[in-house]
Amino acid sequence: MTEAAVCPVHHERDHPLHPPAGFAEAVAGGPVKMIWPNGVEAWMVSSYAGVRQVLSDSRFSTRKGGQPEMRTDDGDEVLDPDQPGNINGIDGAEHMRLRRPLSRGFMVKRMNELRPRIQQIVDEHLDVMEAEGAPADLVASLCLPLPSLVIAELLGVPPEHQELFQVTAGDLFGKNGSKDEYLAHATKLAEVLTPIVEEKRAAGTNDDMIGLMANDTDFSMEELIFLCIGLLAAGHETTSNFLGLFTLHLFEKPDQLEVLRRDPSRADVVVEELMRYTVGSLGGPGLTRRATEDVEVDGVLIKAGDWVSLSLMANLDEALCPGAEQLDLERDAVSHLGFGFGPHQCLGANLARAELQIGLRTLFERFPNLRPAVPVTEMSYRNDMITYGAAEIPVVW
């Protein structure tokens, strides 16, 4: 019954902040088979219950080894599936061996200790934006520099290595280069990180992420370096894009912006709702898994070996909360899937929350009249099917 339903994955948008055109209609009524640009067929699961089930069921593997990476158009895998330290490509005990020590570095109390430093970074960047005057590009002024400076702080990059670290990280993640360029920049970053790891090993400290990995784990140097690059990669464009997208959604919904302005102390709840709605509105294909056994999801039998693609449009499912298709900043936080679910849930979720809460709150407190300099629909957006966001956000105040 499903073979006839195979249609291409949708990723063209009529409006930059709305789900891909026709996507909701195409996936309605349960898992449907879709075909990716690289020719791979996958079940698209888009219900709240279905996505939660797949992400937390160990019969769905995150291993991509030997198969075309579904997220690229050309089937060219950037990552060697057997790369040591590739935490998102392994399951079960292997995954937990890497994940557990990292969780310590992202504990809620550790994130709370970082808040004053995050506030300081936000304040300094907004000082510069104000001094340089309107119009400004919010992406370059705040969204992009914030996450990489914060992750350097979390990793524990010493001040004397900061500049080289930031330049190298910027080269690696700042632009969409070729696979060869990516690998060259990754090699350079490894060269920057190696002496830092060696210094922490010699000092025996564990009060930051690199120290913790260097001294309290059995990670090899290769695993450790790759995990550092992975943490940087994961924290970089995602947080940056979301800070930008949150701002754009608020520009488009002045009544909702008013809710934040009225009570900025609710920034934590506001960020949860913006995360739910923004990730849901990105729609389209998201995370991928592969069934290792036959499993029924939303009444459809998914066979061992089948690919499964999870649309986080599930965040707009009425089963999650009433009026789920609307952004409602007066809503209490709900159990959304904006950071994923299951054992691979975003490791840096609590760090991202702190950055987004402080960034958003401070932005609209400092610039109460902040508004877009050009219509949101006329800004340019980047979409490589992994991350999506505004390339520039010209603002005035």
Place this chain on the structure above:
Amino acid sequence: MTVRINQTGCIGSGQCVLAAPDVFDQSDDDGHGIVLVAEPSAELLPGVRDAVDRCPAQVVTLEE
């Protein structure tokens, strides 16, 4: 009403701490969730139920 965390599956996401900070904490040793109040009073129960729902590893339980 007893709150438990299955330590074997815990991934240390800290969602329980965010949902009910008076009931849960994270261990300094491994970041795992720990139960501070195993028999929480009625006013703490909504937070505990939220923690049960939000836990990405589904290891927080409330036996009623």
